[in-house]
Structure formats: C-alpha cells, structure tokens
Amino acid sequence: MWYIGAIPIVPRNYALVVNMFLWTALALIAIIMRIFTRAVIVKRLGWDDWLMSGAMVFSLAFLGTVILQIKYGLGQPVNLATLQPFLASLFSTVPCYNMAQTLYKLSITVQSYRLFSTPNGQKIMKFMMFWITVCGIMSVSGSIFYCGPVAKAWDDSISGWCVDRTALNYSISGFNIVNDLALLLIPTSFLLKLQVPQKQRIVLISVFACGFLVTIVSVIRLKALYTNLSGPIELQPVTGVDIALWSGLEINVAIICCSVPALKALVSKILKGTLSGYSGSSNYAENTAVRKQGQVLQSKTSLTDEEANKSGMTITVEQSIEMKTYVYNRGDDEGSENSLIIENATFGGNGIRHQTTINGGKGSVLSPV
Secondary structure, three states: OEEEOOEEEOHHHHHHHHHHHHHHHHHHHHHHHHHHHHHHHOOOOOHHHHHHHHHHHHHHHHHHHHHHHHHOOOOOOOOHHHHHHHHHHHHHHHHHHHHHHHHHHHHHHHHHHHHEOOHHHHHHHHHHHHHHHHHHHHHHHHHHOOEEOHHHHOOOOOOOEEOOHHHHHHHHHHHHHHHHHHHHHHHHHHHOOOOOOHHHHHHHHHHHHHHHHHHHHHHHHHHHHHHHHHOOHHHHHHHHHHHHHHHHHHHHHHHHHHHOHHHHHHHHHHHHOOHHHHHHHHHHHHHHHHHHHHHHHHHHHOOOHHHHHHHOOOEEEEEEEOOOOOOOOHHHHOOOOOOOEOOOOOOOOOOEEEEEEEOOOOOOOOOOO
16 A cells, blocks of 8 residues: 555555646646746746746645545545545635636636737637636635535534535536637637748647647546546545546646747757847848848949940849748747737748839839848
C-alpha cells in the first residue's frame, strides 16, 4: 500500500494520485515559465497572466482537498465513522474546481480580446467575459450555498434545506462544456484571418485546438459524474475517484495549453538568442535592402530632359518584387500577441508589380515605395 505522509492510499486511488501530482506539477511549471517570460523577458504582465495564476492557485487547492478526501475514505465504500469529514472535504473540492474553471476561461477571453483588434471580435470577447463571469458566480455560489445553513451539506443532522445536488451538478457541467466549445470555436474562426505567415497561423490554431482536448475531458468527466450520481449511495466514494481524476486533468491540461502561447518569447530566446535584437536586425536589413533597391532603380532609369528628347524614345521599366506581407509587432514577438487581426487588411504572397514609365518628352521617374 502507498502512503502520502501518514495517509494510506488504497489501490483504487493509485491512478488518481499519480495523475493529480503529475499534471498539477506540469501546470505549475508552465505557470512559472509563463510568469518568468512575461515579467522578466517581455516585462509586461497582463490580466490574463494574473487570472491564469489564480486558476493555478485553485488547482493546488483542489489537489489538497482531494488528498483530504482520500484521507477520509475516497476510493473505499462508505465508512460511517469518517462520513462527515469526508463530505466536508468533498464540499470544499467543488468550489475550488469551479473557481479554477472560471479563472482560466476568463484568462482565455482576455488573451483573445488582445489578439483580436477588429470591432466585432472585441465585442464578442467582451460578451464572453461577461457571460463567463456570470456563469462563474453562479457555479461557485451554487456549490457553496446549495444548503441552508451551509453546514447541512456535510451534517444532515442540522435542520434546514438543500437543493437537488444532482440537478445542480449537471447544470454546472453543462454550462462548462458549452463555454469550452464557445472558447474553442470563436478564436479559431478569427485565427483563420490572422495576419501572420501560414506556418505561424497553423501553429496558433493548433495551440487553440488544445481546447478541444479539454472539452473531451469535460465530457468524460460528465459521464463519470453520471455514473457516480446514478449508482448506489454506499459506493459513491468509490466511483467518485473518477470524477476527481478527470476534474484535475481538465483544470491542469487547460492551464498548460493556455500558457503555451505566452512562452513564445522564452522559446525564441532559447532557440535564437535575444529575440528583440534578432527581429530588429532582420527588419533593419529588409528596410535597408528596399531603400537601396529604390536608389539603384532611380539612378539607372533617370534621364535628363535633353537626353530623352534627343533619343526620342519611351522607356518602360518593370520591376517584379516578391513580398512577404505580415504585421511585425515587437510586442507580439515578445509574447504579448497584440492586435494580430486587423479589419479589412489585405495581404498575400503573390508578386506585386511596380511599373516605372519614362516618357520621351518629360523624363519622369517613379521609384517603388
């Protein structure tokens, strides 16, 4: 038998303990790297970073309450001697889960609001912020105050009332899944218009598509919840192991996936050196090349009026320039992802043709811009 300190771990809880500690540790590492990147490299912490850090705090609290559940009988048939403390620890687990859910979803909406500078995109994300906040208040308050007085939730000897806990749990889970789908589909639709090279667009869409994995975990958790609530009461501590497992996975996988985009500056710094210096020298070289090209073209095609009149000819100079159009944003390379989508922007990879015409009588020259 395993032990955590003095707490025995029955075989039914082995997978739960391994996964809870593993994924919570990975999520914590992701958050530490995110905060380091934003605070030290980018030097710009945003509300999305604070909200995601708050979600991590409640993920750690969730882990602590699960350990308490294990201590008082999770994974074993009902033990009347420890039933009340078990129910109390179970009661404290649900608000931690709901708070973590609300905070990481708000972090996604804040990050998406910064990404999408189009009026329609920002209106949608503002509505999502409002809606997720309302759902969060309802889920957290509902998971705390579903009994009156509150202590009746774990002590049935107290007189009072309780709402139907089964209906409450199903409602909260349903809203969470709907919100997960909304946060998956809305950003992906806007990312298709993202003004970055195709390869980078695919990477960003793949990162947001990690939300699909979180949604799948939410659905599996809902199935585990149904199995638990529809089964015999005396076996609910046994079937409740699966709910704790999938709940922890859902929170921590979401934190990891949502923190990956914020690590762009750190990864770039490791792979390429200081990203800001690299990007600055690259853009300087491109701009210098364009200016030199314009100067050479002008020097080669300029003719005096007298020479043009003597020759009696018309010279047409055609220049074909292959341009890669993208929005360079220093903040974006440093991980802030600001204003990547701009309304009515036209871009592409086709060659742009510039035509310079010198008329024999006036010798006018047009240099490429």
